[in-house]
Amino acid sequence: MKLPPSSLRTRILLWHGALLACVLAAFGFTAHRLHWNGELVRLDRELDEPLSLLHRSLHGQNAREGNPPGPRSAPPVTYEMPKNLADQFVARGLEFSVWTRTGKNLDRSSSMPETTAMPPIDKAVPFVVQRRSHGNMREAYLITPPGECFLVATSMVNEQRSAARLGWWLLALGTGILGIGLLVDAWILRRAIQPVEDIISAAERISRGNLSTRIESTAGAELGRLTNVLNKTFASLDRTFTQQSRFTADVAHELRTPVSVLIAETQGILERERENDEYRETISTTLRSARRMSGLIESLLELAQIESGADLSRSTCDLASLSTEVLQSLQSTVEARRIVLEQKLEKASCEANAAQITQIIANLLTNAIQHNEPGGHVLIETGHSDAKALVRIENSGPGIPATDLPHVFERFYRTDTSRNRKTGGVGLGLAICKAIADTHGAALEACSLPGGITRFTLRMAR
Amino acid sequence: MRLLIIEDEPDLLRALSRALREDGYAVDTAEDGEDGCFKALDCDYDAIVLDWMLPVMSGIEVLTALRAKKQTPVLMLTAKTAVAHRILGLNTGADDYLAKPFDINELRARLRALIRRSAGQARDQIVIGNVSVDTWSKTVTLAGEPVILTAREYALVEYLVLRRGKMVSRTELYEHLFDENEDSLSNLLDVRVSLVRKKIGPEFIVTRRGQGYCIP
Numbered sequence: 009m010k011l012p013p014s015s016l017r018t019r020i021l022l023w024h025g026a027l028l029a030c031v032l033a034a035f036g037f038t039a040h041r042l043h044w045n046g047e048l049v050r051l052d053r054e055l056d057e058p059l060s061l062l063h064r065s066l067h068g069q070n071a072r073e074g075n076p077p078g079p080r081s082a083p084p085v086t087y088e089m090p091k092n093l094a095d096q097f098v099a100r101g102l103e104f105s106v107w108t109r110t111g112k113n114l115d116r117s118s119s120m121p122e123t124t125a126m127p128p129i130d131k132a133v134p135f136v137v138q139r140r141s142h143g144n145m146r147e148a149y150l151i152t153p154p155g156e157c158f159l160v161a162t163s164m165v166n167e168q169r170s171a172a173r174l175g176w177w178l179l180a181l182g183t184g185i186l187g188i189g190l191l192v193d194a195w196i197l198r199r200a201i202q203p204v205e206d207i208i209s210a211a212e213r214i215s216r217g218n219l220s221t222r223i224e225s226t227a228g229a230e231l232g233r234l235t236n237v238l239n240k241t242f243a244s245l246d247r248t249f250t251q252q253s254r255f256t257a258d259v260a261h262e263l264r265t266p267v268s269v270l271i272a273e274t275q276g277i278l279e280r281e282r283e284n285d286e287y288r289e290t291i292s293t294t295l296r297s298a299r300r301m302s303g304l305i306e307s308l309l310e311l312a313q314i315e316s317g318a319d320l321s322r323s324t325c326d327l328a329s330l331s332t333e334v335l336q337s338l339q340s341t342v343e344a345r346r347i348v349l350e351q352k353l354e355k356a357s358c359e360a361n362a363a364q365i366t367q368i369i370a371n372l373l374t375n376a377i378q379h380n381e382p383g384g385h386v387l388i389e390t391g392h393s394d395a396k397a398l399v400r401i402e403n404s405g406p407g408i409p410a411t412d413l414p415h416v417f418e419r420f421y422r423t424d425t426s427r428n429r430k431t432g433g434v435g436l437g438l439a440i441c442k443a444i445a446d447t448h449g450a451a452l453e454a455c456s457l458p459g460g461i462t463r464f465t466l467r468m469a470r
Numbered sequence: 471m472r473l474l475i476i477e478d479e480p481d482l483l484r485a486l487s488r489a490l491r492e493d494g495y496a497v498d499t500a501e502d503g504e505d506g507c508f509k510a511l512d513c514d515y516d517a518i519v520l521d522w523m524l525p526v527m528s529g530i531e532v533l534t535a536l537r538a539k540k541q542t543p544v545l546m547l548t549a550k551t552a553v554a555h556r557i558l559g560l561n562t563g564a565d566d567y568l569a570k571p572f573d574i575n576e577l578r579a580r581l582r583a584l585i586r587r588s589a590g591q592a593r594d595q596i597v598i599g600n601v602s603v604d605t606w607s608k609t610v611t612l613a614g615e616p617v618i619l620t621a622r623e624y625a626l627v628e629y630l631v632l633r634r635g636k637m638v639s640r641t642e643l644y645e646h647l648f649d650e651n652e653d654s655l656s657n658l659l660d661v662r663v664s665l666v667r668k669k670i671g672p673e674f675i676v677t678r679r680g681q682g683y684c685i686p
Contacts, residue, residue, distance in 0.1 A: 257552075260551075264551075264570040264571055267571040268479075268482055268549075268571040269479065269485060271571050271574070272485040276485050276488055276489040279489075279492070293481045293485070297481065
């Protein structure tokens, strides 16, 4: 998997790595120090006994040679390391050195480096064992009150080597832990970032035009919520685009028939000389087709306007009085088709755009009259029910087949029986009604009742 | 040649049938799928122009019902233009598919090609002795000279020429050269045959008494 240098994962990984390295270094350093100090303490303890041996032997000689201890009165005359002690020291790998109170080196072991200087005696507390590291030697020394100095030393080479070994080992261990830590970290990060990657790849698929893609649901509260929100957004985008493309296809389809008529008619008539009557007939056919296209365009614009939600000023209106207005305008059609009209108008007030609600009622009533048999029956009823204002329009007639009922509000949907183009209409009337109802948050339903009765009900929130 | 047009848009149906009648076809019409299906099964058409979206029975349903019984060439003429629709149409048994809006001359050419293929002719030009018949330009030449025929006369010649050497009965000729609105009991066919003989030559069409006509 590629990791661009600026990616969130890289940065988190680098920070974690740095932090882990610091912690490991601190631990390693402490461990090394503790080990080294332990070694020094052990060495020091080993030096304690030889130092006291050395001191005691010199002290014994001083006493024998009448050199009473005193503050820097006189240097001891001579000092000689007892042979057995020296052998013992050599056998144990120890070095020693003895200085007089004037700083003169009285005696020292043969392999004691000459550079070993006498420790400073000013700060030293008499008879307290002092220690120091000098090169690869560990030294312990004792200063007597007069200022004589006994020093015992042992080599630290082995200890230094083992400390170095420990150091390298700690370094290797630390590096290993750091590596494993980074790997684990990268794995955790990858798991944590995976939902983000999923979201990104889903968004990429969508941007390439595959709108049906969704983000796989992932655990985790924050990203889970984000995923839900994005999926909802994608779904609504998808829906919108599908509707849009279906709508475009529908429009193209609906325009094809009148355009076909136009082309076929005019191509046919232009092929040769015709009688005047033929020209007249063709021109009236083309006019009819043009009017049909015009009607389609008007309805489409109307639908687009309603759906854009523009011009939705609302006021309190009474469904009963709106219905009365519509009925008056349809009076002549009702009479022409000898429709028996029944009205049950009760006051039903609601907040709505009066012009649009009038349009719903007009469309529904026109349908009820036109898709009715001559002499049929139409009922219009307004009133209140369950805290809703409602209009109910019923008509007798051929009725709507059960298979068509769920689709009547779809654009350009026509039931077989109503598809006769002689009755006009472009198949958008009920879609417009539904769109208006939707922008008002109202419910518009269609149902078939026994006996070929079709009932449309509009329920408005009050 | 007799055609059936099944189309629910009255204006388009009228324009189509006028144009095709002027070409010399005998044209029957149907405004819904059920009527169209009945006619298509009842009569042997030379070709059928079929819309997809029809009341009562869809074009596809008509095609399925027709293909169960007959091989009549079918051209689907529809506003359904999607590739999936074309495929479904052709797979259901349509022989050709033309999307609306269409050019009427393309429709003519496709119909001609359909009819020609169903008669087993691959070329437009058919030569019999010194008579040459061009089904594309709908013209007949005799020894290189054009013969002026009316559309209906030409239709008779073309029908017989496409079935050269076969005996064609009077009933069959009536069925293919006259539409449902014409009286098949009249002597229109005899008149037409004698007019063609006058223009092309008495031996061009042979009469077998009691059997029919034939171009040898």
